[in-house]
Amino acid sequence: MRAVVYDGPFKVSVKQVQQPKIQHPNDVIVKVTSTAICGSDLHMYEGRTAATPGIVFGHENMGVIQEVGAGVSKLKVGDRVVMPFNVGCGHCQNCEEQKSAFCTEVNPGFAGGAYGYVAMGPYMGGQAQFLRVPFADFNALKLPPGREHESDFVLLADIFPTGWHGVSLSGFQPGESIVVFGGGPVGLMAAYSAVLRGASEVYVVDRIKERLDKAKSIGAIPINFDDGDAVEQIIRRRKGKEVDRAVDAVGYQAVEKGGNTEKPNAVLESLVRVVRPTGGVGIPGLYVPSDPGAPDEAAKKGHLMFPFGKFFEKGLTMGTGQCNVKKYNRYLRDMIISGRAKPSFVVSHEIKLDEAPVAYEKFDKRVEGYTKVVIHPND
Numbered sequence: 143m144r145a146v147v148y149d150g151p152f153k154v155s156v157k158q159v160q161q162p163k164i165q166h167p168n169d170v171i172v173k174v175t176s177t178a179i180c181g182s183d184l185h186m187y188e189g190r191t192a193a194t195p196g197i198v199f200g201h202e203n204m205g206v207i208q209e210v211g212a213g214v215s216k217l218k219v220g221d222r223v224v225m226p227f228n229v230g231c232g233h234c235q236n237c238e239e240q241k242s243a244f245c246t247e248v249n250p251g252f253a254g255g256a257y258g259y260v261a262m263g264p265y266m267g268g269q270a271q272f273l274r275v276p277f278a279d280f281n282a283l284k285l286p287p288g289r290e291h292e293s294d295f296v297l298l299a300d301i302f303p304t305g306w307h308g309v310s311l312s313g314f315q316p317g318e319s320i321v322v323f324g325g326g327p328v329g330l331m332a333a334y335s336a337v338l339r340g341a342s343e344v345y346v347v348d349r350i351k352e353r354l355d356k357a358k359s360i361g362a363i364p365i366n367f368d369d370g371d372a373v374e375q376i377i378r379r380r381k382g383k384e385v386d387r388a389v390d391a392v393g394y395q396a397v398e399k400g401g402n403t404e405k406p407n408a409v410l411e412s413l414v415r416v417v418r419p420t421g422g423v424g425i426p427g428l429y430v431p432s433d434p435g436a437p438d439e440a441a442k443k444g445h446l447m448f449p450f451g452k453f454f455e456k457g458l459t460m461g462t463g464q465c466n467v468k469k470y471n472r473y474l475r476d477m478i479i480s481g482r483a484k485p486s487f488v489v490s491h492e493i494k495l496d497e498a499p500v501a502y503e504k505f506d507k508r509v510e511g512y513t514k515v516v517i518h519p520n521d
């Protein structure tokens with residue numbers, strides 16, 4: 143089959159690879175209809191992780207079941223399914239407690255597994271024609287048959303639940319105000335979730351015009367940090383008042399004004415300044431324990447400067463980590479089916495597999511409106 147393969151920093155290509163087979167009775171093989179490129183893939187693409195050439199990328203996958211293992215009980219050939227980016231076993235303590243992003247069984251020695259991601263276990267990615275799904279009864283969510291809502295449902299694999307989770311991590315309650323740092327796909331989904339969940343005010347901070355425009359289109363207030371310190375802009379607009387909650391949907395590759403210099407703690411610092419005393423911050427943006435390309439020695443080990451004194455003084459709370467997609471995906475699916483949610487507003491490009499290398503390059507540069515790319519590998 144054909145798949146998107148990592149060749150080294152800033153290079154992916156579409157190659158012929160071995161088609162996945164059933165390896166365990168609870169596996170299924172899915173013929174991939176849609177698979178999306180994620181900001182998380184860019185950390186690998188840019189050589190900012192320990193990823194080695196040869197990985198097949200793709201953790202945001204959906205499709206139709208092609209083959210089922212003998213032990214699969216809930217799924218059958220022909221079912222349309224979407225998979226959380228997390229691979230969970232379904233029966234370890236964390237999986238049982240709805241924390242499937244921290245499954246201790248699928249990737250021993252590391253909390254959590256995922257498809258097509260460095261250090262996340264031996265699970266080939268789905269930017270390919272076919273995908274093996276382990277513990278399939280647990281990991282595959284059934285969807286209505288057909289092609290309706292395809293570009294909404296594919297976002298259930300990661301960014302819609304992750305945005306929702308980021309808002310939950312901040313401790314958000316309906317009626318509160320919230321700021322989301324990062325207007326990428328995850329940030330836009332966090333802002334959209336906050337709107338759906340009844341926020342009184344939602345701010346989105348970024349410097350990319352197309353992304354700020356999308357934020358505005360869903361009723362959020364865009365803040366461009368190229369125009370000056372984002373926290374000051376927000377507090378000025380609110381006549382001196384801080385916000386209740388803040389979400390970091392940027393992570394360790396945060397940049398300073400102008401976009402040319404990375405400052406890994408830029409957003410962490412802003413979160414503490416922008417939130418009111420006793421408020422909360424949610425951090426779905428990715429931070430890593432080892433970053434070969436970090437700007438200084440401490441950051442190379444994932445040690446970042448954090449204003450802990452202010453954080454303590456204000457009595458803030460913080461939630462972090464990968465999203466437990468399974469905790470949310472069936473409810474968000476039902477909001478899509480009923481017409482309450484249409485997260486596909488974030489999708490900017492739908493492409494064939496062959497166009498993936500170009501899409502990676504443009505999405506990485508955040509040019510030409512590349513916000514969220516969905517690949518259809520079998521079209």
Ligand SMILES: NC(=O)c1ccc[n+]([C@@H]2O[C@H](COP(=O)([O-])OP(=O)(O)OC[C@H]3O[C@@H](n4cnc5c(N)ncnc54)[C@H](O)[C@@H]3O)[C@@H](O)[C@H]2O)c1
Nearest residue numbers: 181182324326327328392393396397426427428463464465
């Ligand atoms: N926790 C999870 O489960 C999970 C899941 C998916 C993605 N992620 C992570 O979430 C983050 C965002 O993902 P994405 O797909 O939206 O990626 P993205 O890279 O497209 O979006 C990041 C955005 O942040 C903006 N930005 C950079 N520095 C900034 C700053 N100082 N202030 C405000 N905005 C700034 C960029 O311009 C960009 O638009 C990544 O770190 C990704 O790895 C986490």
Ligand SMILES: [Zn+2]
Nearest residue numbers: 180182202300
């Ligand atoms: Zn993702």
Ligand SMILES: [Zn+2]
Nearest residue numbers: 231234237245
């Ligand atoms: Zn588990």
